[in-house]
Amino acid sequence: QKEVEQDPGPLSVPEGAIVSLNCTYSNSAFQYFMWYRQYSRKGPELLMYTYSSGNKEDGRFTAQVDKSSKYISLFIRDSQPSDSATYLCAMSASGAGSYQLTFGKGTKLSVIP
């Protein structure tokens, strides 16, 4: 069983649509949940960060974590062509030592004008 599963898409939506991106995970030790955006051949850029369960909103972006279901989501409202990128979920455990991130495979999103 893979630790983090993410539908790779591709996902194509019209401009202005609401986008929903999701990941499931199996490791109950994960406490920190992140969404990164990655443009082609570039480094991951942090979008959202959530600790444990709950919702977090930042402008057009909302991150949700449901630890009981081991399910996280990223919603993008009023999507723009500039949102076209690959979206990576990532998560890590807490505790002494390092906080290595475990990534999903990424969902490629295209927002069509």
Add this chain to the structure above:
Amino acid sequence: EPEVTQTPSHQVTQMGQEVILRCVPISNHLYFYWYRQILGQKVEFLVSFYNNEISEKSEIFDDQFSVERPDGSNFTLKIRSTKLEDSAMYFCASSEASGGTGNIQYFGAGTRLSVL
């Protein structure tokens, strides 16, 4: 805005050669990481580094790999004898601390390693 910088952006090498990938983490960060991404695959953790020693490493990080912080600003990844399967994007990341928002990792733009 502070950022993680990586050099070179693209490195081409012959199989069996040694390569050193360089990174300058964000200046007040204490934790440093290397990840790699083979084309079309997930970003994978290689190693983390804190207080001048390796904190954790993955199965990928075998004896062919080493990391070093040679001075107060640089953080390097050395691959001793490159193989074809080492071809990938290598990302350096850094974080302020461990726990809480200090755990947030910021990534560089990556070095694309091509082994011929």
